[in-house]
Amino acid sequence: MSRARLAFAVTAAALLTVACGGDDGDDAAAGAASTTAPADDAPSGTVTVLAAASLTESFETLSDQLRATYPDLEIVYSFGPSSGLVEQLLAGAPADVLATADTKTMDEAVAGGVVDGEPRIFARNTLALAVPAGNPGDVTGLADLANPDLRIAICEPQVPCGGAAQRLLDAAGVTAAPDTLTTDVKEAASLVALGEADAALIYLTDAAAEGDAVETIDVPESEQVVNDYPVAVLTDAPNPDGAWAVADAITGEPGRSILGEAGFLTP
Amino acid sequence: MSRRTADLRVPAALLIPAALGVAILVLPMVGLIARAPWGDLPSILTSDEVLTALRLSLVTATVATGVALVCGVPIAWLLARTALPGRSVLRGLVTVPLVLPPVVGGVALLMVFGRRGLVGGWLYDTFGVSLPFTTEAVVLAQVFVAMPFLIVAVEGALRTADRRYEDVAATLGATSWTTFRRVTLPAVMPGVLAGAVLCWARALGEFGATVTFAGSFPGTTRTLPLEAYVAINAGDSDVAIVLSLLMIAVSVTILIGLRERWIGAA
Numbered sequence: 049m050s051r052a053r054l055a056f057a058v059t060a061a062a063l064l065t066v067a068c069g070g071d072d073g074d075d076a077a078a079g080a081a082s083t084t085a086p087a088d089d090a091p092s093g094t095v096t097v098l099a100a101a102s103l104t105e106s107f108e109t110l111s112d113q114l115r116a117t118y119p120d121l122e123i124v125y126s127f128g129p130s131s132g133l134v135e136q137l138l139a140g141a142p143a144d145v146l147a148t149a150d151t152k153t154m155d156e157a158v159a160g161g162v163v164d165g166e167p168r169i170f171a172r173n174t175l176a177l178a179v180p181a182g183n184p185g186d187v188t189g190l191a192d193l194a195n196p197d198l199r200i201a202i203c204e205p206q207v208p209c210g211g212a213a214q215r216l217l218d219a220a221g222v223t224a225a226p227d228t229l230t231t232d233v234k235e236a237a238s239l240v241a242l243g244e245a246d247a248a249l250i251y252l253t254d255a256a257a258e259g260d261a262v263e264t265i266d267v268p269e270s271e272q273v274v275n276d277y278p279v280a281v282l283t284d285a286p287n288p289d290g291a292w293a294v295a296d297a298i299t300g301e302p303g304r305s306i307l308g309e310a311g312f313l314t315p
Numbered sequence: 316m317s318r319r320t321a322d323l324r325v326p327a328a329l330l331i332p333a334a335l336g337v338a339i340l341v342l343p344m345v346g347l348i349a350r351a352p353w354g355d356l357p358s359i360l361t362s363d364e365v366l367t368a369l370r371l372s373l374v375t376a377t378v379a380t381g382v383a384l385v386c387g388v389p390i391a392w393l394l395a396r397t398a399l400p401g402r403s404v405l406r407g408l409v410t411v412p413l414v415l416p417p418v419v420g421g422v423a424l425l426m427v428f429g430r431r432g433l434v435g436g437w438l439y440d441t442f443g444v445s446l447p448f449t450t451e452a453v454v455l456a457q458v459f460v461a462m463p464f465l466i467v468a469v470e471g472a473l474r475t476a477d478r479r480y481e482d483v484a485a486t487l488g489a490t491s492w493t494t495f496r497r498v499t500l501p502a503v504m505p506g507v508l509a510g511a512v513l514c515w516a517r518a519l520g521e522f523g524a525t526v527t528f529a530g531s532f533p534g535t536t537r538t539l540p541l542e543a544y545v546a547i548n549a550g551d552s553d554v555a556i557v558l559s560l561l562m563i564a565v566s567v568t569i570l571i572g573l574r575e576r577w578i579g580a581a
Contacts, residue, residue, distance in 0.1 A: 132548035139552075156550065199430075199448060201530070206549030227448040228530030229537075231548050239530075243431045244447050 092120035095290035096142065098133040099125055100149035100208065100277065101232035102173065102251045106303075106310045107147075113302045114294070121290055129207040129232040130154075137162050137282065144291035147279040147298065149173070149208035149233075149251075154278040164285065167278035170299040172313040174274055175209070175216050176252040176264040178240045183263060185246030190217065190267055193224040193247060201236040201245040202226040208275055209233040213249040216273040237262070251275075253311040277312070344563055351560055352553045359557045367534050368542035369561075375450060375538060376518035379457035383465045383514045386458075388507060391469035392495065406470075413463045420459050421527025428455065428528070452529035453536050457518035464517050465510035472506020473499070509573055516569045520562060 099107050104127045111123040126133070130148035137143060138160045146163065147170070148154045154167045179187045185198045193200050202224060203210030210229070217224050227245070230236040237254040239245035241261040255264045279298050285291040297303050304314045352359070359365060393399055394406050412420055428435040428446045438444045446452045480502065484494040500507070522540040529536040531545065539558055546554035 129548050131550045135547055135550045135552060153550075199445070204531075204545060204549060206545075206551075226532065227535075228532050229545075230531065231526075231545065242425065242429060244425065244429050 090118055090120060091287075091290040091293040092118070093287045093290055094122045094124055095144045095287050095294050096124045096126070097145040097147065097294060098137065098141070098143045099127055099145075099147040100130045100133070101127045101234040102149050102209065102254050103127065103147055103277070104234065105257045106253070106306050106312070107298075109306050109310075110297065110303055113306070114297055117297075118290075118293060121293065123294060127232075127234075129204070131156075131207050132231070134160070142284070142286055143282055144285040144287050145279065145281055145295050145298075147277060149277055150211060150275045151278055152211065153208060154280065157280070162282055162284065163280040164283045164288075165281065167280040168295070168299050169276045169315050170279050170303060171277040171307045172274050172315065173251045173253055173277065173311075174270045174313075175212050175249050175267070176255040176270065177247060177267045178237065178250050178255040178258075178262050178264050179247050180240055180243040180245075181261055181263055183265075184243065187247045187265055189265060190220040190222045190269065193217065193226075193249070194222050196225045198225075198246040199244065200224060200226045201228050201230055201239045201248040203233055203236055203249070204229045204231055207232060209236070209249070209251060212251075212273050212275050216249065216267070216269055219269045219272050220267075256311045274313075347556055347559050347563070350552075351556050355553060356557060359554055360561070362554075364533060364542060365554070365558065365561075368537055368539045368558075371450070371453070371534065371536075372519055372538040372540075375453045375457055376461075376515050376521075379454045379461060379518040380465075380511055380515040382454065382458045383462035383518075384507070384511055387462045387465040387510070387514070388469055388500075391466045391473060392499070394466070395470045395473035396499075409466055410463045412460050413467070417456075417460050417521065417523030417525075418527050419523075421456060421524035424452075424456060424459060424524060424528040428452070447528060448530040448532065448536060450529075450535055453525050453538060456524035456528045457521045460521050460524050461514040461517040465507075465514040468510030468513060469503065469507050472503040472510075476502045512569055512573055516566055519565060 097107065104125075107125055107127075111125070114121065114123065126136075126143070130150065130153035133146065134148065134153050134157045137146060137157055146154070146157055148157070151167075151169075154163070157163050158167065177187065177190060177193075179185060185192070187198070192198060193202075202213050205211060205214055209232070213224075228239070230239070233250050233254050236245070236248040237250045237258055240248045240250070241258045247265075252264070252270075255262050279295050281288065281291040281295050308314050390405075390409055394402060399405065425432065425447065427433050428438075430436065430439045430445045430447065435446055438446070446455065476499070480498050481494050484498045485491070489497070519538075520540055521538070522544065525536065525538060526541055526544070531537045531541045537545070539562055543555045543558035543562075546552070546558065
């Protein structure tokens with residue numbers, strides 16, 4: 049029953065912080081929740097987490113921090129395009145937790161019967177128009193993505209960042225002329241950081257993660273296109289106790305603080 | 316043609332691991348065939364995406380094989396027929412892509428021929444030419460991973476060829492170029508053809524270097540293996556299975572053809 053108790057405590061903490069809405073309250077409430085985790089019955093073993101590529105840096109920081117709370121718990125990640133991860137799960141890939149970059153891909157996992165309970169939204173992300181440092185292509189806005197002379201990278205339309213890019217381009221009334229469609233957002237981010245692409249539509253958080261190599265151009269329409277990130281424990285999780293502990297750490301603390309620092313909006 | 320077919324007492328210690336090995340090699344293909352959406356096969360195979368990828372794959376693999384023949388046969392000749400200093404180092408260098416993960420090749424190509432690469436930066440600044448995301452980049456990636464297959468096959472053929480004909484040609488006054496063209500090349504033609512076919516098949520299946528260096532865009536850079544990868548990541552497993560079957564069919568046909576025509580005859 050420790051799992052239920054822990055889940056309750058963290059959910060309660062999350063609800064509290066949502067109700068308060070204050071940033072200062074978050075840490076205190078969640079801190080209290082994590083200290084209620086029973087030390088004698090702490091989750092252990094390996095937890096396999098399938099996560100959207102855009103979560104790479106944040107989740108790696110998360111597992112570093114969780115090592116202190118759960119010393120016996122080892123978190124193994126597989127990062128990739130959400131749609132591809134769901135496809136792997138439906139084919140029987142053994143995993144404990146799934147975190148996707150949009151609700152559409154999570155809905156497919158739910159429909160496939162691999163998800164235990166209701167997925168919870170833990171973060172939101174918006175797109176950024178990213179260019180290499182120095183902006184060699186003189187990109188000024190979304191309209192430049194229609195320029196066939198520029199090297200443009202956009203995600204595949206079926207993966208979440210590609211779907212979001214399409215909605216953003218539709219909202220701006222731009223027909224893009226991409227030169228490559230990447231399988232996940234990190235690939236597009238690397239192409240900009242390497243200077244091989246003059247511009248790419250990637251998540252704000254991925255642009256931030258590239259540091260000085262990437263600049264972003266303000267796109268007013270980006271506020272209209274927001275991706276919700278859901279997380280869920282999987283029905284056939286080999287380590288359900290560990291899975292719930294990790295999922296709760298993602299939706300609660302330290303997940304919220306880490307994701308917020310990376311530029312995600314947290315609910 | 317074996318003369319010892321009567322001796323069939325195979326020890327279990329050999330038979331069991333052999334059977335396991337065969338299962339590992341064959342089961343994935345059986346699985347694909349079992350899961351194949353046979354009813355949708357015609358419509359998937361004739362869909363625009365698949366036909367576009369198929370056309371691009373056939374064109375790029377064929378051009379890449381042409382480039383590999385033009386450059387690879389002379390390399391094989393240098394390795395087999397000359398006392399070039401550092402020949403074994405050269406052989407090692409040109410065959411490294413055989414064992415290199417193709418994605419490493421893609422990263423390396425990007426660092427050299429990318430817009431900010433060693434050669435690519437100069438190309439871009441001088442001529443405004445940028446290779447990544449072009450069909451030429453696909454061909455370059457395919458040449459990188461597939462040419463070593465041709466070099467190895469042709470060098471092997473050159474080494475086993477009887478050199479006395481070349482010596483005779485030389486004593487009759489033929490220049491070394493004429494000897495190569497009229498004597499050496501016809502003698503090793505089966506090896507050249509086998510190498511070219513292997514090279515073509517490897518180029519057709521190229522994925523890692525292509526996706527890393529050339530990117531993935533329908534009609535320009537998205538070849539059959541990339542289309543299959545996109546399909547599986549987009550949750551479209553039927554298309555991925557059909558494309559996989561198509562590539563298996565091509566590979567098996569080539570292997571059978573090679574065995575019957577060249578390898579078996581040699």
